[in-house]
Amino acid sequence: xxxxxxxxxxxxxxxxxxxxxxxxxxxxxxxxxxxxxxxxxxxxxxxxxxxxxxxxxxxxxxxxxxxxxxxxxxxxxxxxxxxxxxxxxxxxxxxxxxxxxxxxxxxxxxxxxxxxx
Amino acid sequence: xxxxxxxxxxxxxxxxxxxxxxxxxxxxxxxxxxxxxxxxxxxxxxxxxxxxxxxxxxxxxxxxxxxxxxxxxxxxxxxxxxxxxxxxxxxxxxxxxxxxxxxxxxxxxx
Numbered sequence: 082x083x084x085x086x087x088x089x090x091x092x093x094x095x096x097x098x099x100x101x102x103x104x105x106x107x108x109x110x111x112x113x114x115x116x117x118x119x120x121x122x123x124x125x126x127x128x129x130x131x132x133x134x135x136x137x138x139x140x141x142x143x144x145x146x147x148x149x150x151x152x153x154x155x156x157x158x159x160x161x162x163x164x165x166x167x168x169x170x171x172x173x174x175x176x177x178x179x180x181x182x183x184x185x186x187x188x189x190x191x192x193x194x195x196x197x198x
Numbered sequence: 199x200x201x202x203x204x205x206x207x208x209x210x211x212x213x214x215x216x217x218x219x220x221x222x223x224x225x226x227x228x229x230x231x232x233x234x235x236x237x238x239x240x241x242x243x244x245x246x247x248x249x250x251x252x253x254x255x256x257x258x259x260x261x262x263x264x265x266x267x268x269x270x271x272x273x274x275x276x277x278x279x280x281x282x283x284x285x286x287x288x289x290x291x292x293x294x295x296x297x298x299x300x301x302x303x304x305x306x307x308x
Contacts, residue, residue, distance in 0.1 A: 085241070114296065123285060123300035124242070131294055139295055171241050177289075186232060187287075187296070189241025 083108045087172050087190035094162055095198055102157045102193045104172030112175040113155040114139070114187070115147065117168040124171065130155055162197040169194050202286045202299035209305050216273045218302050220286030223267050231262060231269045232287040236301070242285055246271065273304075281306045 085106045094100055106113065114129035116139075126139030130149040144166055146158040155174075159166060170193045177185035203221040210216045222231070230249050234242035246253060248260040248269070259272040273280060283301040 112294070116298075121300060124298040126296055126298075129294055129296075137294065140297075173241070177294075186244035186247065187234075187242070189243065191239070191241050 083188070085172055085174055085188050085190040087170075087193050089193060090191065091194050093196045093198070096163055097161050100159050100162060100195075102159075102170060102172075102195070104155045104157065104190060105153050106155075106172075106174040106188070107153065108174060108176075108188065109152065110174035110176055110188070111152070112177040112185075113149065114173050114175075115145070115155070115157045116171045116173065117141065117166075118171060118192075119168050127157070127170075162195075164197050167195060167197050201297060202288055204284075204286055204299040204302045206300070207303040207305070209307065210276055211307050212277055213275050216276050216280075216304060216306075218271045218273075218284055218286075218304070219268055220271070220299055221268045222286070222288050225266050225288055229266075229288050231260070231266075232289060233258070233260065233269075233271045234285045234287060234298075236283045236285065245284075276304075276306045278306050278308060280304065 088103045111132045115127040116124040118124050125141045127145050128147040130136045136147050172190045173187040175185050175187045232247040233245045235245050236242040246258045246260045248262050250262050253260045261270040283303050285301045286299045289296045
């Protein structure tokens with residue numbers, strides 16, 4: 082089954098303790114992206130990647146890191162989490178290569194709910 | 199990049215047609231417009247995408263006027279299961295960022 086898999090689904094941690102949220106897709110998609118979702122703010126893009134070793138900042142990259150060493154994986158790293166990073170996080174992928182966005186919808190994972198105390 | 203604005207919430211009754219409008223005044227020439235549906239505890243899922251005029255698929259229609267500064271998602275004969283949050287997305291073919299609106303919470307009543 083074609084899917085985007087995020088782990089863990091729920092995570093509670095303390096301020097300053099490094100964590101990684103994993104994201105894996107089995108559709109051979111070039112484009113992958115991370116979003117955070119907060120009440121009243123919708124989905125905001127954190128980082129995205131056009132392909133292996135190619136990443137760039139979205140609208141809210143502060144406090145986050147990503148890597149894309151393999152095409153299928155795109156982990157989100159919080160080196161020193163803070164309470165304002167408490168949020169619902171989504172990973173997504175697409176066949177989008179930038180040449181055209183037609184018929185290149187984003188496929189989303191089911192989310193990771195992170196709480197930082 | 200185009201910023202999008204949607205109504206925060208809408209109510210409807212089963213069997214009615216629902217139209218949700220998204221404003222994107224700064225849309226660029228190469229930008230496409232995509233709509234997603236999100237249920238609680240799930241990621242958004244693709245509904246429909248268009249560039250101009252009208253697009254229709256088995257679940258919805260998308261109307262885009264000539265100036266492309268807005269778009270309207272039309273859901274025919276909604277049912278209780280259409281209760282969800284609907285997001286408008288503008289994505290440029292020239293860049294790789296994606297800008298979602300804050301979403302419209304649709305509540306369908308019996």
